[in-house]
């Protein structure tokens with residue numbers, strides 16, 4: 254048992270996971286003088302197969318990068334997101350939304366990649382213990398005992414699980430939770446620029462299929478989604494053929510994209526899930542990023558949400574001591590939960606619009622979209638962007 258109370262930066266902290274959430278939390282904590290241990294189950298901190306994912310960095314997340322002192326370098330890897338052009342399955346324009354005018358009110362919006370963001374954070378976040386996971390985590394009133402897979406045992410004041418959608422720490426500390434499956438699958442990959450997209454962000458909303466193309470400096474990032482059952486298997490070697498079959502009838506930039514599809518190993522793929530939890534903390538263990546709040550990836554905001562959550566969590570931990578973590582957790586959840594719920598709701602609404610399967614229903618959706626204003630299309634986000642984080 255520990256009798257000593259540790260304040261602020263004296264607290265012993267373990268961050269499990271070195272994705273965008275874990276690295277940005279580690280960096281925020283280091284900025285405040287903490288020295289967290291960061292572990293990562295992979296061979297080295299990396300973005301895994303999802304480096305080519307487009308990450309949309311909207312105003313609150315861009316502000317977090319300013320605070321982390323890497324905004325100028327971020328700008329070199331990002332493209333401004335000025336407009337969104339939506340096409341129907343034949344490639345005809347449904348409408349173009351002026352995002353620049355909208356973002357002007359709140360700060361800029363940008364397209365970057367998860368890989369770029371990850372590299373920016375990894376360079377600054379301090380040491381990461383690679384190829385190390387957690388074998389056992391047990392907490393009592395005064396601390397958390399963690400047996401690491403490298404054979405060491407350590408005691409911490411708090412542990413933050415940033416180990417992604419299928420978080421093992423969450424499973425150990427909270428028990429099994431149910432992910433919500435959204436009857437679909439996504440693939441993502443990057444192409445050399447040259448699709449001639451104007452504006453640089455273009456989406457095809459077809460019946461039952463979605464294709465998004467997002468340009469960052471030096472590459473075009475593609476996200477494709479189609480209906481799938483939860484038991485769908487997607488062997489890497491068959492991805493190119495599956496994509497050709499499923500998306501071969503789409504117009505706009507799609508024929509060009511299909512001609513330039515990269516090797517199957519460079520195409521990422523996963524089923525579509527999200528996760529909503531009422532509790533993001535239990536005792537001395539808190540959840541962050543996808544471990545707490547995974548979102549259907551049709552709004553491209555998962556990485557941005559991880560950045561903002563890490564800023565908020567670090568600021569609350571900095572005002573806590575080792576005896577009163579529940580206060581830090583409570584403020585963290587109060588500050589983040591409502592905002593995260595809004596993004597998840599918007600993603601679910603967007604997904605239900607995108608996943609309309611019948612041609613008549615898709616045609617009706619497109620006609621409604623044509624008749625509405627940019628303001629209407631974007632209005633669901635105002636509530637989020639107006640709120641302080």
Ligand SMILES: Cc1cc2nc3c(=O)[nH]c(=O)nc-3n(C[C@H](O)[C@H](O)[C@H](O)COP(=O)(O)OP(=O)(O)OC[C@H]3O[C@@H](n4cnc5c(N)ncnc54)[C@H](O)[C@@H]3O)c2cc1C
Nearest residue numbers: 270271272273274293294386416417542543550553555556
């Ligand atoms: C198909 C798909 C497409 C997406 N597209 C986009 C998009 O376009 N834009 C966007 O912003 N977001 C997108 N997202 C969401 C985005 O990828 C996530 O929101 C974001 O990566 C969350 O970051 P994270 O750090 O919480 O988790 P992760 O990136 O999953 O990182 C978790 C880290 O924990 C490590 N780890 C796992 N288990 C352990 C363990 N037991 N011990 C130690 N370490 C462990 C992993 O190696 C990894 O480094 C997409 C997600 C999916 C599934």
